[in-house]
Amino acid sequence: MKKIGVLTSGGDAPGMNAAVRAVVRKGIFHGLEVAGIFNGYQGLIDGRIESLDLGDVGDIIQRGGTKLHSARCPEFITPEGQQKGIEQMKKHGLEGLVVIGGDGSYRGAMALSKHGFPCVGVPGTIDNDIPGTDFTIGFDTALNTIIEAIDKIRDTATSHERTFIIEVMGRDAGDLALWAGLAGGAETILIPEEKYNIKDMLVRLDKGKARGKKHSIIIVAEGVMSGGELAKLIGAETGIDTRVSVLGHIQRGGTPTGRDRVLASLFGARAVEVLKEGAGGRAIGMKNNQVVDYDMTEAFNSSHKTDLSLFTLSKELSI
Template identity: 55%
Template structure:
């Protein structure tokens, strides 16, 4: 192992820069060259890369986003794209590749590893939708960003005595909604993993109104349904108007939390050490507060288990 490449792919996540920093500095500590690949797999195919040094990652641990930039690359879904990526890596004498991203990024990394290039994957996605790890880089920051938004929205919701629907990200994974909703004291949390009846939500709103409750906060995961549709349903049943706030890409930005910075730093160093040891196709994660690494294909095929116990707790506490 003489030269390692690192790229960030897919949606950006707070903490990616901390992971890049750890990869670069751990590589240099072990006398390895490290190349930063720009704009994810798109940049890899286009040969956009440059050697990085200690100064390249100075003063970035606290920054959101990714200094390497990122993209989604449709070409990597086809064999032609994979083969071209392999040729670029070989032409640039890159012995190992570290991919920071989500499931789509890992799928590309897995295919590259089949050609004999050593690969390690670091989970960087705010969605927390990779089943093999308890947490992904960026998730903790995202839920704290949502929590801060809930606190601000609550002020105006109380003032106007309104029902407020806050739509959060997460695709088909309800973890952002669940964690932020529980921490933010939401009256209802709607996620893809749990069935719900709009009539039950409306009953809770009306019961609260009878006992003098001024407002309601509903957290809706984007993979459940559109917030505007829920808004219409609530009005049709209760006659009560509600406000909709879609947080969108706000959730991806911001200064990473201490948890995300530390997790990213540990995972970045772990990825380099795995490649030095000659291991390949490993997905790095955290289980029971300990770093793990498992076969990337195994990581991709694991089924995400929703925390129904936490969800039930949120229901109990929001009566």
């Protein structure tokens, strides 16, 4: 193998740049030519492919977002779209591809691998919802962004003796809400993996008031309901005047933490090694603090498991 490509796809995640840097420099270290594909699979279809040198990925390890940009590409789901991408890979002499993104990005990579173009997936998503790996690139940074917001909002909640609802990302996975809620000392956490009981939540609020507590923080993952909807439910049941903060896309941006930079560097470097070994249809992950590679179909045929022991612990500690 003499030339490989790298692209970022789907939602951006802090640390993607560190992964791109690792792919490029590890590849060059091993004598490979590395090309960057801009704007994800859409860029692959359009032929937005440029060779990258050492200096092209300098000064990006500390930057959020992705130098290669990202875009969703429904066309690549179709056989016609995939064929266009294959033609561009042939045209530019690409013999392998590193895809940094989530499960949707992996599906595109798997399709290319089946067509004879080895692809390796690197998990980049703040939701931490890729099966086969304990952690994904971007999760730790997004988590710390949320914790910082919780700490600041708690100052105001304390000053005004109010109940605040903080809505965080997590359509199908509650890892961000769960970890941030536990780390931020939230009184209540609502995640998609656990059925919520509005009466239980209200009982917890009442217990807090009974012991003199003047404020509360409730964390809700967007996959459960919106913060506004939850505020209406609480208001209708209790008359409590809550305040809602929707963190939105602020969770995606920012300087990646040291952990995400190291994770991205390890994953990107291992992806190049896997391609050099001639393997395709593989995904990189972290298991028991060890970098592993595994069959990419595992990401489709199994589901992400949230550590619900943390949910139990959060309830025990927020009495």
